[in-house]
Amino acid sequence: MILIDGKKIASELREELKKEVSLLKSKYKKVPGLTVILIGELAPSKIYVKNKEKSANEVGLKSDIIKYPHTIDEKTILEKIKELNNDESVSGILVQLPLPKHIDKQKVIETIIPSKDVDGFHPENVGNLSSGYDSSVPCTPLGCYLLIKKIEPNLSGKKAVVIGRSNLNGKPMTQLLLKENCTVTITHSKTKYLKEECLKGDIIVAAVGIPELVRGDWVKKDAIVIDVGINKTDKGIVGDVNFDEVSKVAKALTPVPGGVGPMTIACLLKNTIDCFKRSQK
Numbered sequence: 471m472i473l474i475d476g477k478k479i480a481s482e483l484r485e486e487l488k489k490e491v492s493l494l495k496s497k498y499k500k501v502p503g504l505t506v507i508l509i510g511e512l513a514p515s516k517i518y519v520k521n522k523e524k525s526a527n528e529v530g531l532k533s534d535i536i537k538y539p540h541t542i543d544e545k546t547i548l549e550k551i552k553e554l555n556n557d558e559s560v561s562g563i564l565v566q567l568p569l570p571k572h573i574d575k576q577k578v579i580e581t582i583i584p585s586k587d588v589d590g591f592h593p594e595n596v597g598n599l600s601s602g603y604d605s606s607v608p609c610t611p612l613g614c615y616l617l618i619k620k621i622e623p624n625l626s627g628k629k630a631v632v633i634g635r636s637n638l639n640g641k642p643m644t645q646l647l648l649k650e651n652c653t654v655t656i657t658h659s660k661t662k663y664l665k666e667e668c669l670k671g672d673i674i675v676a677a678v679g680i681p682e683l684v685r686g687d688w689v690k691k692d693a694i695v696i697d698v699g700i701n702k703t704d705k706g707i708v709g710d711v712n713f714d715e716v717s718k719v720a721k722a723l724t725p726v727p728g729g730v731g732p733m734t735i736a737c738l739l740k741n742t743i744d745c746f747k748r749s750q751k
């Protein structure tokens with residue numbers, strides 16, 4: 471069984487991106503810039519944002535964090551986003567989620583100009599992805615896609631099963647696999663016979679949030695299994711896949727932690743660089 475080492479693959483991707491930033495700097499005499507807006511004091515959000523800044527600096531991006539207290543009003547945030555939309559030194563804008571309840575998430579997402587939407591959440595980018603056009607793609611499914619391609623470069627004709635239909639993970643994952651000519655089944659909490667659906671998959675991507683939902687006898691021999699789940703349990707952080715059981719049947723499997731997680735930030739950097747490159751065309 472191949473243990474898909476997301477940490478190593480993400481580190482290789484960051485090295486490639488570092489070289490790319492250096493080339494862009496020579497060509498355009500400027501570097502791509504990522505601005506993150508952080509609202510409130512949620513500990514996980516603060517850690518994510520800090521890691522994003524550290525990784526952005528490592529590859530040579532210009533990185534800024536704008537912090538607001540959780541009491542900040544929606545209008546101020548929207549005005550700031552509009553200002554950043556018009557700032558040429560900013561290639562990508564990310565507003566760290568979740569937001570305080572009094573701020574409308576969808577309004578925030580839709581105020582970010584699509585060309586700087588490094589999260590790929592703007593409806594225009596969602597539409598572009600489903601139409602097969604070039605656009606920002608949400609970072610976690612993009613990371614999963616790159617991991618799958620490392621194991622199997624030609625996905626054409628493969629049967630893929632995606633568990634979960636969130637806008638963040640399941641739906642964009644489905645679009646990426648469809649673009650690669652997979653036959654994709656997207657499943658969710660109302661799906662009947664989930665185990666039987668999973669057993670048909672040459673590729674399974676689990677993005678659910680239920681610890682160890684996917685068992686060994688749900689997986690076809692030699693399937694590629696990508697575990698997006700991050701679940702806190704008494705025995706520590708586990709994924710949506712029962713690692714011990716599935717590792718005995720799968721051809722390749724991501725561990726949790728150390729699989730999909732590290733790819734997410736690397737893909738955010740990639741999206742920022744891609745936004746910059748599109749803006750220079």
Ligand code: NAP
Nearest residue numbers: 610634635636639658659677678679698699700730731734
């Ligand atoms: P979400 O928005 O809560 O969506 C979960 C999806 O799973 C929903 O579509 C839901 O179906 C489906 N589901 C729930 N119970 C199910 C069941 N018994 N059988 C089949 N499907 C079921 O979650 P998310 O944001 O996509 O995140 C999923 C997991 O990934 C979480 O553990 C999260 O922490 C993790 N995550 C990891 C990363 C990373 O970087 N590794 C990034 C983001 C998220 P319905 O639509 O019918 O409700």
